[in-house]
Amino acid sequence: MNHSPIKILVIGAGYVGLVVANCFAALKNQVFCFDKDGAKIKKLQVGQLPFYEPDLEALLQNNSLEKRLVFVKELDATFDQVEVIFIAVGTPMRSHSAKTDLSYLEAAIKAIATSMKSHKIIVIKSTVPPGTTRLIQSMIRKINPNLTFDIVCNPEFLREGSAVYDFMHPDRVVFGIEHQSVKTIMDRLYAAYIEQNIPLLYTNFESAELIKYTANCFLATRIGLINEMANLCEKVGANIDEVIQGIGLDKRIGTAYLKPGPGFGGSCFPKDMLALTHLANTLNMPLRIIGSVINANEHRKKQMIGKIIAACDGTVERKKITILGTSFKANTDDMRDSPSLSIIHGLHAGGATIVIYDPTLKSVKHLAIASDILWGQSVELAIQDADAIVITTEWEAFAHLNFETMKENVVIVDLRNLYDPEKMGKKGLRYVSIGRPNKAFKKTCKSEQNSSVPCTAISTH
Numbered sequence: 001m002n003h004s005p006i007k008i009l010v011i012g013a014g015y016v017g018l019v020v021a022n023c024f025a026a027l028k029n030q031v032f033c034f035d036k037d038g039a040k041i042k043k044l045q046v047g048q049l050p051f052y053e054p055d056l057e058a059l060l061q062n063n064s065l066e067k068r069l070v071f072v073k074e075l076d077a078t079f080d081q082v083e084v085i086f087i088a089v090g091t092p093m094r095s096h097s098a099k100t101d102l103s104y105l106e107a108a109i110k111a112i113a114t115s116m117k118s119h120k121i122i123v124i125k126s127t128v129p130p131g132t133t134r135l136i137q138s139m140i141r142k143i144n145p146n147l148t149f150d151i152v153c154n155p156e157f158l159r160e161g162s163a164v165y166d167f168m169h170p171d172r173v174v175f176g177i178e179h180q181s182v183k184t185i186m187d188r189l190y191a192a193y194i195e196q197n198i199p200l201l202y203t204n205f206e207s208a209e210l211i212k213y214t215a216n217c218f219l220a221t222r223i224g225l226i227n228e229m230a231n232l233c234e235k236v237g238a239n240i241d242e243v244i245q246g247i248g249l250d251k252r253i254g255t256a257y258l259k260p261g262p263g264f265g266g267s268c269f270p271k272d273m274l275a276l277t278h279l280a281n282t283l284n285m286p287l288r289i290i291g292s293v294i295n296a297n298e299h300r301k302k303q304m305i306g307k308i309i310a311a312c313d314g315t316v317e318r319k320k321i322t323i324l325g326t327s328f329k330a331n332t333d334d335m336r337d338s339p340s341l342s343i344i345h346g347l348h349a350g351g352a353t354i355v356i357y358d359p360t361l362k363s364v365k366h367l368a369i370a371s372d373i374l375w376g377q378s379v380e381l382a383i384q385d386a387d388a389i390v391i392t393t394e395w396e397a398f399a400h401l402n403f404e405t406m407k408e409n410v411v412i413v414d415l416r417n418l419y420d421p422e423k424m425g426k427k428g429l430r431y432v433s434i435g436r437p438n439k440a441f442k443k444t445c446k447s448e449q450n451s452s453v454p455c456t457a458i459s460t461h
């Protein structure tokens with residue numbers, strides 16, 4: 001089905017905004033994209049992405065070539081030309097509370113409300129706490145009472161690392177609307193999705209806002225739960241892989257978001273969970289389950305530090321430890337709230353010499369970490385001479401390390417379960433993973449000889 005192109009403005013050229021702009025341009029719409037960061041726009045105008053996201057660069061180049069996507073430094077000039085304005089600015093946590101910082105969204109809204117002259121549809125793509133869309137609606141009315149506009153809450157569910165695919169093939173698209181009339185243009189904009197039988201779900205503002213938070217809380221809870229079960233596996237002699245397989249075959253459960261690891265991170269789960277608990281507290285409706293998941297995840301990072309120290313015979317002092325992976329998960333360069341950073345700080349505080357390597361990391365200068373932390377230019381250089389190698393991010397390259405070139409007696413702490421413990425044992429390697437029987441380590445772990453607690457089970461609590 002061919003639909004007539006829609007002229008769109010996207011405000012915010014971040015991980016979400018750039019995907020939205022590029023995908024709508026690829027769907028043959030005319031898209032303008034604005035960001036308040038002029039340097040970012042300058043880069044984008046010459047076809048350079050400001051961050052790493054698979055498939056996005058090719059899309060950007062094609063869209064620029066076809067002139068369907070234009071990056072603009074001034075907002076005013078574009079308003080008259082567009083029908084729909086998407087807002088994809090950040091909604092982080094305030095620095096001293098869990099409350100959502102809406103200042104970026106409010107600034108964007110102010111700019112729109114003061115400059116708009118004709119009817120527009122304003123679509124909020126940013127994740128916003130329930131009540132925000134209605135608040136923004138009255139804010140616009142207050143700034144410019146003569147303006148006619150519609151407002152839509154259209155939360156985004158893409159995952160960094162597969163953002164383009166996720167945007168183009170979502171399980172559903174959610175719209176919070178007030179008037180049915182706005183459906184016509186949303187259906188036109190998402191016509192390609194209707195063709196693919198992707199459900200478009202229309203709700204009220206508050207439901208749409210809460211769907212996004214509930215989804216993130218639910219997914220993070222699954223991760224938190226499986227991490228706890230992995231701990232228990234180590235105590236009772238079970239294997240978390242078998243447990244996941246066993247529960248995953250149950251159609252009510254499945255296996256998505258059930259992979260044990262060093263704890264969840266990134267720019268969404270932690271801040272969205274905190275924002276929702278904050279809102280619920282102000283409404284005197286505390287979210288006890290979500291609160292426990294947040295606490296368990298914080299504790300998880302400390303547990304991982306303890307696990308690494310235990311694997312290093314009880315101390316990391318003066319030991320060279322290589323951390324493989326700084327991004328919060330594979331296929332992204334996003335380090336916001338990455339568990340790796342907590343682990344790096346913890347081991348550094350324990351006196352270790354730290355070397356970090358991540359395929360997307362070009363230097364450590366911009367990271368808020370100690371100045372003596374070293375950066376490996378390649379995985380081979382990073383693991384050279386390491387006393388311990390800690391796999392914190394599940395990058396594909398880390399599943400194919402060359403063990404021949406490593407220091408004798410190096411210990412490998414695999415916080416992503418990339419290797420088979422039995423095969424590692426057969427190779428004679430000292431190997432520790434999460435929630436799996438640890439035959440590979442038993443032979444050589446000194447701290448285990450001095451204690452009745454198996455190395456894999458030692459934690460900081």
Ligand code: NAD
Nearest residue numbers: 012013014015016035036089090091104107108126127156
């Ligand atoms: P980001 O930090 O990568 O990008 C935000 C961009 O907005 C920045 O480039 C910033 O310069 C720009 N900006 C801020 N204020 C502006 C203004 N007034 N005018 C113009 N530009 C402005 O953030 P992100 O990761 O893309 O997230 C954006 C929103 O989407 C957040 O609400 C987030 O919770 C939500 N979200 C993110 C993801 C994700 O995986 N990153 C997934 C779903 C939803």
